[in-house]
Amino acid sequence: MSDAFAPSAKPWQVSIEPNISSGYFEAERSRLFKHVWFQLGRVEVIPNPGDYFVRQIDVLGASVIVSRGRDGVLRAFHNICRHRGNRVVKQAAGSAKAFSCGFHGWTYNSEGALVNIPLEQEFRGCDKADLSLIPLAIEVWEGFIFVHLNIEPEESLRDYLQPVAGLLDGFPFAEMELSGWWSARLASNWKTFQDAFIEAYHVLAVHRRSIPDFRSDPIVPTAQSLGRHCKLTYYQNLHHEPKPAEAMAFELSSLAFLNAGDANELKTRRWASLNFERRDNWVFDEFVIFPNFHLFLGDGWMLCHEFWPVDVDHTDWHVKYYQQRTTSPTVRIAQEYSKVAMRDAIREDLSTIESTHAAQRSGAMPFMTLSPSLDALIIHHHGVVAEYVGARLTGIEP
Structure with a gap:
């Protein structure tokens, strides 16, 4: 993809077939998802030796253990016992201190090494050193834990994340604390689901009750392609009239969700990659890290969306809302308002997902008609997916 979205004289037509085709989904499974890094969580979740969490990557049939060993090192393993293939951790x-399979009791330490086989004498010639849990590639960027199903990835995590990694190096992610989280499984293709979160055109209709005049001005968010990734910068209507509770939150703290107008240190000096046009009405930037991780960054808060394909018609969605740590009661009040406002906006965002996918499933409409400005990131994301699939399926119709 080019580094900029070139203007088009007419709307773009993007095929709906990739959103509803089982064949295309299978091509994504083999040609895309086996070749990318997945973000699984934050290092703060497992701070101590022996801490672990398990994540499912259904699109690849994988269950993944992320563990901090006794030596403090993070590791990732397939959640598969080397005896008969049972899931080790439930x-x-x-x-x-150790993971013991509930089927026959084979036991592994927090570094993944097999340390005990009941009735080991019956497994003559079996060397425990050769039967450790199967590792995955794991790397950390700015506290975010990423894994790759290939133990020797085609590129390092940092190379994969560029130029996003360079733009956000040093951002105070660790100063944020988890404030709210939501999840759901929806009857929608993963791309259709993501499309609803990478454009602001919908705000005028979908959010007409919660923030009716938030984007009533003609300003269009600024879209940027960043290699396989992309970014959208959002601005607020400077003539927005806040509701009473919102006005109170804005007055209490500039860190309230969707607050704008203060040229504070965060957006004007410390991170040049945010609000790069230095507009007074900037509210947040959204980084779309391919293929399924969205990172929203505003003043004193961040929102992390994950879209996990299950099959062509279903997606698991997880979102976590983080806010800057504070001991100030007034800031905390503003943050609590912000959390509720975020929750309500997300509920509205979810309202169209399943109906859109069901309508596309009918086959009545062959393509979406998209604006090269308003829908720029949708065009970009579908294009990157097609490059992964098409580059490896030359001459084959998935």
Whole structure:
């Protein structure tokens, strides 16, 4: 993809077939998802030796253990016992000195090494050193834990994330604390689901009750392609009239969600990659890290969306809302308002997902008609997916 979105004389037509085709989904499974880094969580979740969590990557049929060993090193393993292939860890998270398979008791330490085989004498010639849990590639960027199903990835995490990594190096992610989280499984293709979160055109209709005049001005968010990734910068209507509770939150703290107008240190000096046009009405930037991780960054808060394909018609969605740590009661009040406002906006965002996918499933409409400005990131994301699939399926119709 080019580094800029070139203007087009007419709307773009993007095929709906990739959103509803089982064949295309299988091509994504083999040609895309086996070749990318996945973000699984934050290092703060497992701070101590023995801490672990388990994540499912359904699109690849994988269950992944992320563990901090006794040596403090983070590791990732397939959640598969080397005896008969049973899932070793059933719990979603916890702390343990060892992982013991509930089928026959084979036991592994927190570094993944097999340390005990009941009736080991019956496994003559079996070397425990050769039967450790199967590792995955794991790397950390700014506290975010990424894994790759290939133990020797085609590129390092940092190379994969560029230029986003360079733009956000040093951002105070660790100063944020988890404030709210939501999840759901929706009847929608993963791309259709994501499309609803990478444009602001919908705000005028979908959010007409919660923030009716937030984007009533003609300003269009600024879209940027960043290699396989992309970014959208959002601005607020400077003539927005806040509701009473919102006005109170804005007055209490500039860190309130969707607050704008203060040229504070965060957006004017410390991170040049945010609000790069230095507009007074900037509210947040959204970084779309390919293929399924969205990172929203505003003053004193961040929102992390994950879209996990299950099959062509279903997606698991997880979102976590973080806010800057504070001991100020007034700031905390503003943050609590912000959390509720965020929750309500997300509820509205979810309202169209399943109906859109069901309508596309009918086959009545062959393509979406998209604006090269308003829908720029949708065009970009679908294009990157097509490059992964098409580059490896030359001459084949998935």
